[in-house]
Amino acid sequence: MKTMMTTVLVATLMAGSAMADTTLKLVEVITSPERTETLKSIVGKFEAENPGTKVEIISLPWNEAFQKFATMVSAGDKPDVMEMPDTWLSLYANNGMLESLEPYLAKWEHTKELTPRALELGRDVKKTAYMLPYGFYLRAMFYNKKLLADAGVKTPPKTMEEFTKASEAVSKLPGKYGYCMRGGAGGLNGWMIFAASMAGDNKYFKEDGTSTMNSEGWAKGIEWMVDLYKKGYAPKDSVNWGFNEVVAGFYSGTCAFLDQDPDALIAIAERMKKEDFGVIPLPKGPAGKSYPTIGYAGWSMFSSTKSKDLSWKLIATLEGKEGNLEWNKKIGALPAYSSAEKDPFYAGDQFKGWFEELADPNTVPTVMPTYLEEFALFKDSIAIKTSQQALLGDITAKQLADQWAAYLTKAQQKFLTKK
Template sequence: MKKHWFKKTMVTSMLSALVLSGALAGCSSGSDGDKKTITVWGMGEEAKSLPKIAEEFEKENPKIDVKVQAIPWDQAHDKLLTAVASKKGPDVVQMGTTWIPEFGAAGALKDLTPFIKDNPELDPKNFFEGSVATTKYEDKMVGVPWYVDTRVLYYRTDLLEKAGFKEAPKTWEELKAAADKLAKRGKGKYGISLDSKEQSLGFMFARQNGAELLGPNNEPKFNDPKFVEAVDYLNSFYKDGATPKDDLGIDIIQGFSGDGILPMFISGPWMIKMINDQAPDLKGKWSTAVLPKKENNISALGGSNLSVFEYTKNEKEAVKFAAFMSKPETQLKWMKMTNSLPATQKSWDDESLKGNEYYKAFGEQMKASQPMPVIKQWEEIAQTYLKSFEKIYRGKADVKSEMDNFQKQSEKILSK
């Protein structure tokens, strides 16, 4: 997933402290004669490509101008808080999937459900079920999936074949067996890279083991047997030397290429271009596959959504832009420009994805991908998990005891 980690700030507790005057630069523009201008806030790298796709929208809608304002990810959260407080901001805004509960609770995002009839591109049935879940606040659809990413297994086909595996591991048992065997190739060699700082990894494995993360009332279930068993399985790779405990001082491309110090890893779609660009000598020696399964092979789902600002004065035009960005053909153009995967299911019927040996695994994996729980406390819970897991894989803490501690900490976080 493209990761953007932010300090967690409760919207409702900050709004009263913000000055309601002083509108942000780039706020929604009204009409110029019979022509209207809408402002779109794009975050990070996406903002660089948005003007190009906005030109396509303007050609189809000559009475609407689109002004794209680039907002750095590390400033975006605070700018949105100020926009909500002043009720002056963008017409359309890019939303990180983990922000939806916070700004949905603040009433900052327009419910798009009433607009589906006139804008069928917004219909949830067009998108992967997991991505739709990231747009929901209570019973409202306060965003529309824009692009998605998920995790799959990257592996060196040549090295696995030498180790006796003619195809990618399909089960937990096969994954562990392959990783152990590859780690025995010699000193300084490993079987797989499992990033200990990747906060979704433990939760992803837990779900694959049939564990629930939260109960029906958002009560944590982190010391349930299936969750504990998954953490123990994950820890076994570190304990047995199949994955390194520390940063080796090399990036994943270096570890993946050459002798394959790290011949398998779990990551998102952006790695395809990086491998092709930085390690062209690997052509024909690597591939991607859906994640191995235990009870299932659920992967983590991320990406970005587009939301319409509740206080827009250009509601119709803003919704129309969001609908345009949801067209399969638009999302395919966006993929070619940015390497971002389409959120619309129909896009995956296109030969550029269906016929691509690397991307097709992502299309399959999207059918079994779920976002992390869409609650505003999740970031703090995830960071707490990383601290607990470090005590396990590095400090050799007992898995069950540490998960009991994590459970208690999570209960406190959720009770705030």
């Protein structure tokens, strides 16, 4: 009996020791120093509530995150929980690497308080929640009031035609430009927005899976973007600009317009006076419609984790009301909770442009075809390289549209054969 009790005691101590040594690996991929500090703050609360559990945070710089994370995974270095961009979800979910969150959501107290869009987008692949979105990135247009006044532009543009004329006027000012073009990482959104707005339609494919990228309307939109750059309405080095560069280009007064998500508001509001800039809905195309992209990111659990319940607890802490609001206020996304609009932080004028877009029936928030396995590579590699070639004159706008159409047609038709 004494031997048996000793064995039980040893086993209990060993189990307790194993729990004390539990380390979860959390990968952050849309990284900035401020975001990482906020993430550490929320994670610290999780660690306090789960004694003996530590979270190792790995922060990857966004411009290199896709390749670096893919290398990690291929080497077998998989996280327990990760920040999942919408454009990566299909790639990892369709390859069986992500755990379904459905069993946890069915029991979670906050599931019913999430917006329907959050749950819908989290279930984008196989109608299964392989990701729990924490917030939304909806594009709107920042404009510099002083630059427009100096250029003689009396009112901010409401159409793409007015936007072109205003960009031309500002670009005549010494050292100033109209548009902060994002020609580098993350730049695909702008191309998609203006191409769809020029076409007056946000359908990426025909019924047979053929891409619309090189159809007349979409091709005109792509050519419109190339012309903005070639005519000097965007800074020459903006061909390589990513998020940080376009935001800096705006708040430094280099260019008058910036199409961005609410996350850009953080840096801009810190460096510009409220009366010197505004946020308006994106300019509409010839058909009187605009199609701002609505992106999202969230939390996913890798199916390889050996600590599924603890990984869910971490996700629940990050996505819980307190954590979700703290996170989104710092990163600038629109929260996943229906009640967020009532929060004083989001009720001010600074978010007015985005809420106007959501209320306008002729402004149609559009999700890019992230359900395609091949889309992550397209967005984060192929589209950057080829669009830069077009901006620099190495290929024509038509060739760019044809190349994109060929790639996306192949991906969509492959997807249709699997349905």
